[in-house]
Each structure stands twice: as C-alpha cells, then as structure tokens.
Amino acid sequence: MRARSVATPLGLHPAAARDVSAPLLLDRIRAAHHLGVSPATLDRLRRAGKLRPVRLSSRPMYRLADLQALVDGL
Numbered sequence: 001m002r003a004r005s006v007a008t009p010l011g012l013h014p015a016a017a018r019d020v021s022a023p024l025l026l027d028r029i030r031a032a033h034h035l036g037v038s039p040a041t042l043d044r045l046r047r048a049g050k051l052r053p054v055r056l057s058s059r060p061m062y063r064l065a066d067l068q069a070l071v072d073g074l
Contacts, residue, residue, distance in 0.1 A: 024064055031062035
C-alpha cells in the first residue's frame with residue numbers, strides 16, 4: 001500500500017523544512033499562511049515585537065526559523 005502524502009502550508013512536504021531548497025525567507029503573505037493567520041495578524045505580531053522582519057529592498061521578509069521559534073514558544 002502506498003503512503004499518503006501530507007500537504008503543509010505553502011504546499012511543502014513536511015521534509016521540506018530540512019531540504020536546502022526550501023525557502024529561508026517568506027514574504028508577508030506566505031509568512032502569514034505558514035503561521036495559519038491573516039496578514040493583518042502577522043502585522044500585529046510585528047508591531048508587538050514578537051516578529052522582526054528583515055528587509056530586501058523595501059519588502060519585509062520573515063525568516064522561516066523565526067516563524068518556527070514563535071510557534072515553538074506558544
């Protein structure tokens with residue numbers, strides 16, 4: 001019998017977190033999706049100091065490791 005594939009946010013396979021080709025930085029929309037919250041909630045988390053984006057040009061980008069640390073700290 002074939003193992004069933006499990007989809008995760010962003011359509012990544014669970015092993016993708018260990019895959020070097022997985023994105024290390026996520027834009028605002030993808031970061032919110034990864035956390036399972038709205039972009040507005042992500043903005044509130046940023047304003048509260050719970051997340052600090054890095055800037056690529058003027059775009060705020062969120063480190064995957066920072067998002068995971070936020071979830072682990074809940």
